[in-house]
Amino acid sequence: MFENFxxxxxxxxxxxxxxxxxxxxxxxxIGPTVADRIICINMIGTKIIIxxxxxxxxxxxxxxxxxxxxxxxxxFVSIVVLTYAYxxxxxxxxxxxxxxxxxxGGKN
Amino acid sequence: MNFITSASTVSNAVNNVANxxxxxxxxxxxxxxxxxxxxxxxxxxxxxxxxxxxIGIFRLNYVLNRMHVAATCDTLGMLFILVGLVFFExxxxxxLKLVCIVVFFWLSSPICSHLIAKIExxxxxxxxxxxxxxxL
Numbered sequence: 001m002f003e004n005f006x007x008x009x010x011x012x013x014x015x016x017x018x019x020x021x022x023x024x025x026x027x028x029x030i031g032p033t034v035a036d037r038i039i040c041i042n043m044i045g046t047k048i049i050i051x052x053x054x055x056x057x058x059x060x061x062x063x064x065x066x067x068x069x070x071x072x073x074x075x076f077v078s079i080v081v082l083t084y085a086y087x088x089x090x091x092x093x094x095x096x097x098x099x100x101x102x103x104x105g106g107k108n
Numbered sequence: 109m110n111f112i113t114s115a116s117t118v119s120n121a122v123n124n125v126a127n128x129x130x131x132x133x134x135x136x137x138x139x140x141x142x143x144x145x146x147x148x149x150x151x152x153x154x155x156x157x158x159x160x161x162x163i164g165i166f167r168l169n170y171v172l173n174r175m176h177v178a179a180t181c182d183t184l185g186m187l188f189i190l191v192g193l194v195f196f197e198x199x200x201x202x203x204l205k206l207v208c209i210v211v212f213f214w215l216s217s218p219i220c221s222h223l224i225a226k227i228e229x230x231x232x233x234x235x236x237x238x239x240x241x242x243x244l
Binding site: 009033038042043 | 144148151155158159161162165166171174175178182185186189190193196197202205206208209212213216219220223224225226227228230231232
């Protein structure tokens with residue numbers, strides 16, 4: 001009896017988690033700033049870690065928890081890379097704007 | 109093949125819960141009942157926290173407020189759900205890995221929040237309207 005109760009709990013929580021992932025994805029499409037979207041990527045990664053652990057409990061397979069641990073590491077590294085990359089691109093764009101202004105001012 | 113078998117187990121599980129017949133009677137003494145009930149409570153509290161966080165993300169005004177809600181509710185929700193899973197499965201080397209996931213996530217989540225706030229303060233030109241700046 002407890003085997004099927006356990007499966008029911010896992011199915012309910014997996015359904016709620018997947019609906020929440022869709023809602024967060026909507027937020028990342030709406031959100032006006034870049035930081036909004038990076039927050040949503042972080043949250044989706046967290047939810048997927050929980051989801052993989054639930055699948056590991058549902059199917060009674062032990063190796064999926066290692067997959068979840070690797071995904072946690074990848075999520076962290078991806079956030080660091082995204083913020084550094086966007087900061088670099090933004091600074092470069094600002095520098096190009098300043099250079100254009102100086103060129104126009106020099107010609108006139 | 110694996111997808112078909114997992115789908116059939118899902119339908120079997122739902123049918124058995126609906127009919128409530130003792131098909132596979134495991135040892136149902138007081139300890140397993142306590143373990144499963146505590147695990148269920150933890151998992152549902154964690155899911156509630158995550159749903160509240162999603163409501164908060166849609167309703168709040170400024171990016172940094174949303175970031176605060178996301179970071180705190182994610183860490184707390186993950187702790188509750190994974191500790192609930194530890195109670196479900198019983199303590200073993202496999203479930204100690206879930207504790208490792210929680211520890212690593214608690215160490216790395218503040219770093220991500222700090223970097224997101226940093227990039228928001230660098231790229232937003234009208235940040236003085238939203239929040240005050242510290243003069244160091």
